[in-house]
Amino acid sequence: MTKNIPCEIVLTADQIRALNEGTLGGNIQKVAFQIRRKYQDVIEVLNVRDNSYPLPEQIDEYFNVTEKQLQIEYLINQFMHNLNVKKSTKKNYGYIMNTFKKFFESNISDSTIKKIANKKTLKDFEFWFKSSHESRRIEAAQKGEKNKIVTPLTVFNNVYVVKMFLNFIADKYELDRVDVKLKQPKYSNKWHVTEEDVEQLLKYQPKTQLEADVLDIIRINKTIGLRISEILKIEPENIKEFSDYTAIRFIEEKKARERIVIIADEQARKIIGDRLLENKFWNIPNYFIFDKLVKKIAKEQFGEQTIKIYKVNSFKSGYEDLKKCDIISSHAFRRYAAERNISKYGIDVARTMGGWSDFQVITRHYAEFMNEEDLKEKLLKKK
Numbered sequence: 515m516t517k518n519i520p521c522e523i524v525l526t527a528d529q530i531r532a533l534n535e536g537t538l539g540g541n542i543q544k545v546a547f548q549i550r551r552k553y554q555d556v557i558e559v560l561n562v563r564d565n566s567y568p569l570p571e572q573i574d575e576y577f578n579v580t581e582k583q584l585q586i587e588y589l590i591n592q593f594m595h596n597l598n599v600k601k602s603t604k605k606n607y608g609y610i611m612n613t614f615k616k617f618f619e620s621n622i623s624d625s626t627i628k629k630i631a632n633k634k635t636l637k638d639f640e641f642w643f644k645s646s647h648e649s650r651r652i653e654a655a656q657k658g659e660k661n662k663i664v665t666p667l668t669v670f671n672n673v674y675v676v677k678m679f680l681n682f683i684a685d686k687y688e689l690d691r692v693d694v695k696l697k698q699p700k701y702s703n704k705w706h707v708t709e710e711d712v713e714q715l716l717k718y719q720p721k722t723q724l725e726a727d728v729l730d731i732i733r734i735n736k737t738i739g740l741r742i743s744e745i746l747k748i749e750p751e752n753i754k755e756f757s758d759y760t761a762i763r764f765i766e767e768k769k770a771r772e773r774i775v776i777i778a779d780e781q782a783r784k785i786i787g788d789r790l791l792e793n794k795f796w797n798i799p800n801y802f803i804f805d806k807l808v809k810k811i812a813k814e815q816f817g818e819q820t821i822k823i824y825k826v827n828s829f830k831s832g833y834e835d836l837k838k839c840d841i842i843s844s845h846a847f848r849r850y851a852a853e854r855n856i857s858k859y860g861i862d863v864a865r866t867m868g869g870w871s872d873f874q875v876i877t878r879h880y881a882e883f884m885n886e887e888d889l890k891e892k893l894l895k896k897k
Contacts, residue, residue: 593678631689648664
């Protein structure tokens, strides 16, 4: 099998014969030998790597991403194709790789594989990512607009995925891996709604059926801690009522596996029983609509009430006064239920009710410290 190698040299028939015999001499003979040696070296590298000699197309593909301008789109597609992660995680990785592509095109688009798969690229990307976000924030502030400060966790997640990508390249083309140990930063504090907050929301008088649905979902979920997407998919035929509890069987949103939740709270059981009589549950199509309605209800009930939240940011950290109606979401009630269930029944019950398979997740996000009300009641022996 032969391969034609284009080059910018024009020779006569006699010169070609002399070149092949190695007697032409001069600079042309030298350049020709260099070209041949380069291709011979690549052929041997690919032979060792794949345990077989490469096809001409494989040689072209190697040079297209090592010796010529780096084909970033090709490499990103290869990286994404080889990922073995959940669909939601893959979507997030795709967003991060699109961000890296912007960095690449504006900073190092004329580079090669050997120059990009290293620590410097990772460090330059991190600096560019933080600086570009800060520039946008300052520009927005000058226009009187809001723009979130990028958090260290966001920076970490982006750098972590880019490191995976660079090491994918290094492994593919037998280069040294990017050996950088990334330390996961601390999280910003979350708003932990209190029983008083929840009761204030539930005093709202609904004006539509959708608002009534939202309030009933809160009444149910404040004792369970399900994902809103899971509650919205409750099917009447998957519910069984018993004398002292109600059992709900459903498919977990994230892990695509079946789970059964036991509901003992009388108010929650009555709501479910009433909905069963109608043979219909919620009119809310998705959690986006739920969150929108929750914020609307919170604005009515909380007004301008604020809460101090400790925010960890890349350029500054500290307490911020945030409006309750702005930071409330469907997850606030999942967090509320998890914390209360950990206090009342222990972490195993809370984990089973909320559907966490990983102890690290529930410990890090929901069981770091006991809720103030629960701690007070424990210490004062009111339970």
